[in-house]
Amino acid sequence: MTQARRCPRGSANEAASAARRIVPLVALLVIVLWGCSSKKPETNAGANAGSQPGLGQEGLGGTNGSSLSQFQKGTLGQGQGPLSDIHFDYDSYTVRPEDGDILRANADWLEKNPQAKVQIEGHCDARGSEEYNLALGARRAQAAKDYLQTLGIAADRLSTISYGKELPLCTEDTEDCYAQNRRDHFAVTQ
Amino acid sequence: MRALVIALMFTLLGLLAAPAIHAQVGSGPIKIQIVGAEQVSPIAVSDLKNLAGDDDHKVSTVFVDTLRRDLTLSGYFRLIDPASYIENAQSSGYDVGQFNFGDWSSLNAEFLVKGAVTRSAGKVQVEALLFDVGQQRRMMGRKFNGVPNEVSEMARRFADAVMEAVTGQKGPFATKMAFVGIRGSRFKEIYTSWLDGGTPVRLTDNPTINLFPDISGDGRHILYLSYKTMTPMLYLADTQSRTEISLAPSLGMAVGGVLTADGRIVAAYSRGGATNLYLLDSQGSELKSLTATHGLNVDPAVCANGSLLAFASDRSGDPQIYTMDLAGGSVHRITYQGNYNTAPALSPDCKKIAYESRIGGSFQILEISAAGGSPKQLTSEGNNQGPAWSADGRYIAFSSRRGGSAQIYLMLAADGRITGDLTKGEGDDTSPSLSAWVGE
Known part of the structure; x- marks a missing residue:
């Protein structure tokens, strides 16, 4: 039963910067030290979690127009921006014929704003495994990227990201709601 | 003696229940009630x-x-x-x-x-x-x-x-659980606790999205995916030294990953629309490409006591469960019933796979032999996701919205009988991952 629980000493910043280095093939290896708090008394299931600081308190800021930063601000889905969303059928990543006009309009805007770069976000509805949906969202974002490239938009202006089913515009279990959530959103990044 | 009697009763109950459950797969949810005071x-x-x-x-x-x-x-x-x-x-x-x-x-x-x-x-x-x-x-x-x-x-x-x-068989309670919880904020964070949900500790603290915790057998390390830099990346945290590393192989966007029994990582990365599985070392360097299709290969699961890998792939046109030996070898398709089978979890002895399947309009937990065969439906109420086996192989933890919010429940793998809830968070608790016995 005897379990030693040691608390790391010294400055977290010091340790973090000392440990920060580039490793070939591995890219950046960042070591972050947790804060160290005394162990909370035993609680039963479902009680509040310990107030121990968590790992990596990052995530503020970043891509301002992204759905994630909107979600952080509580404004997800408010204000469309200059580019319009397209939508997908269930478990599909094929651009619908009727959404071709939207993509052409988005391409026109990108041509008129040659400095602008766009992050294409793939989103999914609430059904199915989180991970499968994350991969499906990546595929949806790629589908729009491919389409915009065929319309002449340079690949280096188009990045992709998937949010899977994590950032729904609505949360009801209805076909209407699912259809709204199966989307590509186009976030202008600069 | 008593153990034998109980084991026999379970076997008999299993035999009685099994045909009814088999017959129902694919034809809509059924009610499984095998709660007898006698057992x-x-x-x-x-x-x-x-x-x-x-x-x-x-x-x-x-x-x-x-x-x-x-x-x-x-x-x-x-x-x-x-x-x-x-x-x-x-x-x-x-x-x-x-x-x-x-x-x-x-x-x-x-x-x-x-x-x-x-x-x-x-x-x-x-x-x-x-x-x-x-x-x-x-x-x-x-x-x-x-x-x-x-x-x-x-x-x-x-x-x-x-x-x-x-x-006659040791229980699974001196083991740890990692899970995703929305507790006290709008954001999904990673938590650890004992299997029974006791002593929850928050691992992450960032107002983004944290997903797919996978806890090592000894309960010490947690692999998870986070958007904390606004881009999904895998992180490997050491809960004892309170350090973590970010994994950044040049393979594309991180989609998910699990720890193997020997401390390596099977991870899914998406590039150019395709998502494939790779074997990485404990620092995140690519060792081997495991799948190479133009579609989606996700939800890797490894077994605790062997080198079998299970995963979901849409290579047949819709997501189905496949297995592959990590040491090398061919891919075997395991599921043929249903057209949306994902999230496989391998039992500790590598013999069984629990997974999610869409049946009718809802998602249920099914079990199938890792060698293939007929699946057995374990849940029938509400939407159920993310199965994880207990260390003794007798239980499956999973999340369900049957009570309104998503919470993590424990059921007996033998018959799907729910024995209790592991979480009672104020928000959604999902994605359980269970360790082996800790401190041994």
């Missing part, structure tokens, strides 16, 4: 006798509350209401000859736990004993030494020992 043994768990230092009964309360919860959660025992106990734990003894078995047989207790506590100068000793009330004999005893905040862990180890004495 659940009445047990009494008495307070610990205070030999020294536990005048406020704090040690006794933590030990007994945890033990009562875990034995109830096992599904093998029904706790006899402590309010009905006749005997005074403090005035009577706790070993054979020092108390009256009649006080317990009159409550129809089949089994009885009694014990004692000695507490001094920051140290705690708990002795706990299991009795067969009918035979008036001591079946098993354990002595635990530790510090006060280890008392609940002592109870979990004793619960595992009680299950071993009664069923």
